[in-house]
Amino acid sequence: xxxxxxxxxxxxxxxxxxxxxxxxxxxxxxxxxxxxxxxxxxxxxxxxxxxxxxxxxxxxxxxxxxxxxxxxxxxxxxxxxxxxxxxxxxxxxxxxxxxxxxxxxxxxxxxxxxxxxxxxxxxxxxxxxxxxxxxxxxxxxxxxxxxxxxxxxxxxxxxxxxxxxxxxxxxxxxxxxxxxxxxxxxxxxxxxxxxxxxxxxxxxxxxxxxxxxxxxxxxxxxxxxxxxxxxxxxxxxxxxxxxxxxxxxxxxxxxxxxxxxxxxxxxxxxxxxxxxxxxxxxxxxxxxxxxxxxxxxxxxxxxxxxxxxxxxxxxxxxxxxxxxxxxxxxxxxxxxxxxxxxxxxxxxxxxxxxxxxxx
Amino acid sequence: xxxxxxxxxxxxxxxxxxxxxxxxxxxxxxxxxxxxxxxxxxxxxxxxxxxxxxxxxxxxxxxxxxxxxxxxxxxxxxxxxxxxxxxxxxxxxxxxxxxxxxxxxxxxxxxxxxxxxxxxxxxxxxxxxxxxxxxxxxxxxxxxxxxxxxxxxxxxxxxxxxxxxxxxxxxxxxxxxxxxxxxxxxxxxxxxxxxxxxxxxxxxxxxxxxxxxxxxxxxxxxxxxxxxxxxxxxxxxxxxxxxxxxxxxxxxxxxxxxxxxxxxxxxxxxxxxxxxxxx
Numbered sequence: 301x302x303x304x305x306x307x308x309x310x311x312x313x314x315x316x317x318x319x320x321x322x323x324x325x326x327x328x329x330x331x332x333x334x335x336x337x338x339x340x341x342x343x344x345x346x347x348x349x350x351x352x353x354x355x356x357x358x359x360x361x362x363x364x365x366x367x368x369x370x371x372x373x374x375x376x377x378x379x380x381x382x383x384x385x386x387x388x389x390x391x392x393x394x395x396x397x398x399x400x401x402x403x404x405x406x407x408x409x410x411x412x413x414x415x416x417x418x419x420x421x422x423x424x425x426x427x428x429x430x431x432x433x434x435x436x437x438x439x440x441x442x443x444x445x446x447x448x449x450x451x452x453x454x455x456x457x458x459x460x461x462x463x464x465x466x467x468x469x470x471x472x473x474x475x476x477x478x479x480x481x482x483x484x485x486x487x488x489x490x491x492x493x494x495x496x497x498x499x500x501x502x503x504x505x506x507x508x509x510x511x512x513x514x515x516x517x518x519x520x521x522x523x524x525x526x527x528x529x530x531x532x533x534x535x536x537x538x539x540x541x542x543x544x545x546x547x548x549x550x551x552x553x554x555x556x557x558x559x560x561x562x563x564x565x566x567x568x569x570x571x572x573x574x575x576x577x578x579x580x581x582x583x584x585x586x587x588x589x590x591x592x593x594x595x596x597x598x599x600x601x602x603x604x605x606x607x608x609x610x611x612x613x614x615x616x617x618x619x620x621x622x623x624x625x626x627x628x629x630x631x632x633x634x635x636x637x638x639x640x641x642x643x644x645x646x647x648x649x650x651x652x653x654x655x656x657x658x659x
Numbered sequence: 660x661x662x663x664x665x666x667x668x669x670x671x672x673x674x675x676x677x678x679x680x681x682x683x684x685x686x687x688x689x690x691x692x693x694x695x696x697x698x699x700x701x702x703x704x705x706x707x708x709x710x711x712x713x714x715x716x717x718x719x720x721x722x723x724x725x726x727x728x729x730x731x732x733x734x735x736x737x738x739x740x741x742x743x744x745x746x747x748x749x750x751x752x753x754x755x756x757x758x759x760x761x762x763x764x765x766x767x768x769x770x771x772x773x774x775x776x777x778x779x780x781x782x783x784x785x786x787x788x789x790x791x792x793x794x795x796x797x798x799x800x801x802x803x804x805x806x807x808x809x810x811x812x813x814x815x816x817x818x819x820x821x822x823x824x825x826x827x828x829x830x831x832x833x834x835x836x837x838x839x840x841x842x843x844x845x846x847x848x849x850x851x852x853x854x855x856x857x858x859x860x861x862x863x864x865x866x867x868x869x870x871x872x873x874x875x876x877x878x879x880x881x882x883x884x885x886x887x888x889x890x891x892x893x894x895x896x897x898x899x900x901x902x903x904x905x906x907x908x909x910x911x912x913x914x915x916x917x918x919x920x921x922x923x924x925x926x927x928x929x930x931x932x933x934x935x936x937x938x
Contacts, residue, residue, distance in 0.1 A: 348839060374838040381839040387832055391854040400850070401840035452840045 302326040302486045303361030303455040309346045310355040311339075311512075318342050318512040324505075326361075327486040331493060331503035331520075333535060338509040340492040344458045347490070348381050349374040360455050360488075375404075380454030380487075384464040386445035388433035394420060394444045395429040401452025419447040423477060439470035446478060450485055457482070459491040463498060475501050496535045508532050526651045527575065530618060538575040539619045542653055545570045550593055551650065555617075560593045561648030571653040578611065580647035581621035583631055584640035594648065597640040600633060614641070697918065704915060705908045712912035720887050721895035722916065728803060728891060729871040732810035733818075736867050740818040741860070745852070747819070748826035759823070766816040773812055774880030781808070781881075805882035806889050810871035818867040825859020826852070865928045869921055892917050 304326045311318040318339040324330055332340050345351045347358055349365065349372065357367040360379065365372045388397050395416050402412035420429055423443040433441055442462065449457060462478065463471035479501050482489050491502055499506050499520060506523050508516035508531055516528040527533040533540035543553035547568045551559040561574050588595040598614030605611075609625040612633070621641055623633075633639055712718060747758045765773055781788040781799045791797045799805050833855065837847045853860070875893035882889040884898060892913060900910035 350835065374835070375841050375843060377839075378841070379839065381836070385832075387836045389833055389837070389851060389854075391857075400837065400842070404837070404840050404842040404846060448840070 302488055303363075304328075305347075305358075305360055305456055305488055305490075307347055307358045308356040309343060309353045309358065311342050311346055311351065312354045313342070316342075316512060318346075320509065320512070320514055322490070322507070324488050324490070326488055328505060329482055329489040329491065329503045330505045330507060331491050331499035332507050332509060333493060333496070333499060333532075334509035334515070335531060336494075339512040340509055341460060342512075343509070344381075344460050344490065344492055347456070348379050348458055349377050363455075378453075378455040380449040380452055380457040381460070382445055382449045382457070382462050383460040384462060386433070386438075386441040388436075388441055388444055388448070390433055393430045393432060394425060394436065397433070397444055398448045398451050401448060405452070416447075416451055419451045420444070422481065423447045437470075438466055439474060442466060442470075442474050443477065446474070446481065450481055450487070454487060457487045457489045459489060459493075461493055461495075462491070463493075463495065472497075478502060508535075525649075526573070528573070528653075533575060534620075538577055541574045541619065543572060543574065545572055545650075557596055558591055558593045559648055560645040561650040562646060563650030565652040566650050572650045573653045574648050574650050576643050576648045578620045578622035579608075580643050581619075581623070581641045582643070583623055583627050583633070584642045585631075586640065587638075588640050588642075594645055595640065595642040597638065600635055600637050600639060603633075603635055612639075614639075700911060700914055700918070704911050708908050709912045709915065712909040713916045715909070717886065717895060718909070718913055718916070721890055721892050721913070722920075724803070724806075724887070724890065725872055725892040728806045728810055729868055731807045732814055732871040733864060733868045735807065735811045736815045736818045736871075737864065740815050740863075740867070741822055741853075744819045744822035744826060745848075748823045749831075759820075762819050763816050765812055766820075770809075770813050770874065770876030771880060774809060774877035777805075777809060777812060777877060777881040781805070800881060801883040801885065801889060803882075803888055806878050806891060809877040809881045810874045813874050813877055814867040814870040817870050818863040821859050821863030821866060822856060825856035825863075828859075829855040861928060865924055869924055872917070872920065 305322060305324040307320070307322045309318060309320050309322075316337075316339070320339070320343055322330065322343075332343065334340050342351070346353045346356075346366070352371055353366060355368075358365045360377070363372070364370050365377055365379070388394075389400065392400070395413060398419050399412040399416035402415055403409070407415070417426075417429060420426060423446055425440060425443055425447070428436065428440065433444070436444065442465075446462075459478075463475055466474060475498060482502065489502070491498055493499060503520060506516075506518065506520050507514055508523075508529060510529065510531060516523060516532045523532055524536045524538075527536060527538060527540055530540050541553045541555075541557070541559065543551040543557075543559065545551055545566050545568050549560070549566055549568070551561065551566070551572055551574060553559060553574075559574055561576075563572070565572055584595060588597045596614075598617060600612055601615040601617075602613040603610055606622050609623050610628050610633075612621045612623060612628070613619070614621075619641075631639070743758075743762065747755045747762065749755075750758060778800060779785050781791070783789065783792050783798055783800070788799060791799065799808065829852070833851050834847050837851045842850070872891075873893060874891070875897065878889065878891060879894060879897075884890050884894045890898065896910045896913045896917070899913060900907055902909075
């Protein structure tokens with residue numbers, strides 16, 4: 301059984317306002333990303349029924365879970381919830397944990413147990429049925445929690461940073477497992493995460509929340525190609541600069557820098573976004589002359605090691621440059637050094653800023 | 660793996676966590692205050708007369724009555740105390756504060772005062788007792804039922820406080836998960852809430868039973884001191900002690916018996932904890 305989701309959620313908590321609309325077709329997986337305090341967890345809690353929205357309407361399939369007059373109790377929502385803490389019932393065995401949802405729905409004991417055993421098999425834990433949670437590893441616990449959530453056959457599954465507490469290797473294995481079972485069961489899913497890997501592996505749609513509002517939304521490839529916000533751009537590892545196209549086709553960025561790039565939307569007067577990867581930037585020896593396109597100078601304000609060299613940010617600039625180790629060691633670049641950076645026009649992709657940035 | 664277990668475990672203190680030496684002396688004095696009187700009792704006992712004293716019909720009758728009324732009072736406390744603890748633990752901060760204050764009142768009140776209060780509530784001319792007497796011809800004071808009520812009155816706070824603390828520690832996160840899996844409130848209570856507080860429930864029950872066994876003041880005033888009906892162990896000890904000089908040996912013997920019963924209860928609880936608890 302799968303069902304779509306239509307949710308308009310408004311929550312007021314003092315200064316914080318959450319206003320979000322989500323529509324999901326049955327079986328789709330939405331990743332919700334955003335900085336801390338953007339309202340991701342509040343959105344999940346509202347849909348799960350842990351908090352009551354101040355305004356709005358939440359529908360799963362053709363059932364209204366919440367509106368001005370209705371507030372369906374958590375137990376009757378058929379909305380599964382899985383967080384970073386597996387929260388397995390400590391006094392019950394793995395099998396009893398997984399069969400809990402079946403028993404809660406009135407399934408007979410024998411059948412609930414066999415369904416649970418089957419689920420434990422599907423998540424690769426056959427043989428551990430009688431283990432108490434305390435004797436399982438963190439990854440095994442999260443697998444049991446996944447089996448428990450899915451065995452209850454929810455119409456909608458909410459995942460709140462399900463891999464955040466796991467080490468990298470275990471997280472990767474659990475992520476793959478989740479992907480497999482979300483596809484198999486076809487359960488409509490929202491996954492809240494700060495890890496873009498979760499979005500890439502699990503989701504077919506992405507929503508970026510910022511300050512309680514949708515800052516960006518769409519298909520993952522669309523977002524990765526043409527991010528509408530700095531946050532989205534940094535998530536997918538791109539620099540984003542906004543500006544207006546000059547008569548000669550150059551783009552004057554909001555901070556005054558001049559860029560040349562490629563793209564169909566470079567028509568004079570158009571508001572455009574420019575993206576380029578940090579690795580496209582090169583260290584220049586001669587300082588930039590004022591107004592030179594794709595070339596600027598500044599002092600190094602931040603430096604941190606990266607996989608291949610060093611990531612650098614200039615003072616007063618959000619653009620990140622990733623330079624190969626050999627380049628910056630040779631140039632003697634340190635914090636406070638004055639340097640010049642350049643990027644090839646062919647690496648700068650321009651697109652119209654007006655794309656469905658907000659709804 | 661990096662997931663922390665949600666259940667708190669008791670930890671051995673680390674060797675480095677030493678206390679200031681200055682505090683060892685008062686600690687020892689406190690321990691002496693608690694244990695030396697028992698030693699006094701043991702040394703003062705006339706051991707030749709102990710067997711006859713504790714097997715005398717009066718002693719057996721008092722012990723039997725104590726165990727029966729104590730068990731009945733504990734059962735009543737469990738029936739009403741667990742729901743009360745749940746109500747306190749799951750109420751908002753103001754209501755739970757009020758409820759907790761009301762619950763602990765008998766704990767800080769002298770039991771004698773409790774006895775008088777019970778008498779004026781349930782006595783023949785009391786608020787509720789008058790009604791019971793007129794309507795049903797029931798009179799509670801100076802009956803075995805009165806003993807059980809008095810014991811429940813003084814013992815209930817011990818159970819409620821203990822269970823409420825355990826409920827608070829357990830929190831509501833597991834209950835929220837159970838609800839998201841479709842469990843009804845009743846199923847959550849039976850399958851999740853109660854099993855999680857079993858240790859607190861057991862220690863609360865033991866404390867409650869022990870307090871009921873030792874109850875004297877409220878019983879004496881509300882239930883009196885009728886042999887075989889309301890004369891529980893503490894009252895039997897008091898009676899023997901206040902009797903002729905020969906009675907004091909009996910009082911000591913009975914006191915020892917009560918101490919032994921208490922120790923047995925504590926040992927049973929400890930062994931149950933080490934065997935019955937999941938790791």
